Amino acid sequence: MNDAVQASPEAKTPDHRMSAGFVAERACPQPNSRVTRTFAGARELLRSSDVRQAGGEAMKMVIDNPDHVSFFFLDGEVHKKRRASVAGYFTPKAIVTRYHPIINDSMDELIADLQAKGSGILDEMALLVAANVTAEILGLDCSGNAMAMARRIHEIRRTDDPAEAKRLREEFYQLHIAPAVAARRDDPRDDVISYMTKEGYSKAAMMIECATYGTAGVSTTREFIGMAAWHLFARTELKEQFLAADEAGQFAILQEILRLDPVTSYLYRVADVDMPDAAEGPIKAGDVVAIDIRSANVDTAVVGECPLAFDGDRAEKVRNVASYLNFGDGPHRCPGSQVALHETRMFLDRLMRVPGIRLAKPPVMILANNTQSYEIREAVVACDKV
Ligand code: HEM
Secondary structure, eight states: OOHHHHTOGGGGSOOOOSSHHHHHHHOOOOTTEEEEOSHHHHHHHHHOSSEEEOSTTTTTOOOSOGGGSOGGGOOHHHHHHHHHHHGGGGSHHHIIIIIHHHHHHHHHHHHHHHHHHSEEEHHHHHHHHHHHHHHHHHTOTTSSOHHHHHHHHHHHHHOOOHHHHHHHHHHHIIIIIHHHHHHHHHSOOSSHHHHHHHHTOOHHHHHHHHHHHIIIIIIHHHHHHHHHHHHHHHOHHHHHHHHHSOHHHHHHHHHHHHHHSOSOOEEEEEESSOBTTOTTSOBOTTOEEEEEHHHHTTOHHHHOSSTTSOOTTHHHHTGGGTTTTBTBOGGGSOTTHHHHHHHHHHHHHHHTTSTTOEEEEOOEEEEETTTTEEEEEOOEEEOOOO
8 A cells, every 4th residue: 555545544445446455565656756655746846837848858858840749748739739630530420430440349259259269368358459449540550460560569568678678669669650651651641640740740750659549549459448447347246337327437447446446556747847836845956756646646635534445336426527636637737637537438248248257267467567568468358159
């Protein structure tokens, strides 16, 4: 358990978190960063224009052409402009007309395979859906297998060996990006590759943009689907509540699960100026702050009583903050949050209705070193064979 939770008198109330103990034992914020734990402190920083992005490799990033840098690493006006240029990929219309058919087709394939074999590996199934949707957003759908693409991005992210990373990046470019660029040059569409081709992005800039989406869109959603499925399998009454709920009710359940087990442990910001009045005490220009999403999401001042317990009605009670810090806040708040929620909702709604569906083997958790987030692996689901 983290400090904020240990110190809380609420610690005796039911604790439905699956990953808290695991992450607290292993994850630690970046060295030389100070930690912000309250919801108010976290939100103030995430919304402030006096801080810059310090997550990922942002502090080492050399921004020679801000037009070609992934907007994750940008701030201020230039960030705002780039965010506006991608807004079209994330509209409700795009979600329904472009991604719903992909999610439905992926689920048809997955459920048919599951029922034919009688069992399947949960995180592999989740990966297929998340990879197919992100491949569509990127425009990599024409460049072969989305799963292979997602696996390569995952390997690039995991490896500590620079030579291996270089080899994998080259392979990724040749197998996935180059064919997509060739196709989109003649037939541009509304996707990231078409945009980058039109704007003349370098090979390296294209790689960074695809890898950012791969991590931001595929890895996070894959883990969240696994975590949410685990919650539903673990508590039959929750599964029943989920299956009986309408779309809005299902989203509220998913947000509550994500509040308890956020995929992101820490977000990072560096102060541009002295912030003497910051909510959790003065911050000096140049200070790096680790924003502890897990602690902020169980802050009783905002989420109410019994913060460690799942409460299906909590969203109703705290409407103003009902997505908590699950997807961040402020200018960098996740643009893909709705895409992720739709993918997860549709995945679980289909999976949980399969006759005889059960968790045959619970997952193991692994800590992803570079993001300090949990990964859900090796869970096996089983069902009646057809
Ligand atoms: C459950 C799944 C997801 C979670 C938990 C999640 C979480 C987050 C969080 C916390 C941030 C804020 C980072 C920061 O403030 O430093 C973020 C940013 C981002 N996410 Fe997501 N995300 C998810 C799914 C997706 C999907 C499906 C996509 C796209 C396909 C996506 C694309 C992005 C991008 C591009 C950013 C950078 C935004 C910016 O810097 O302006 N995410 N995500």
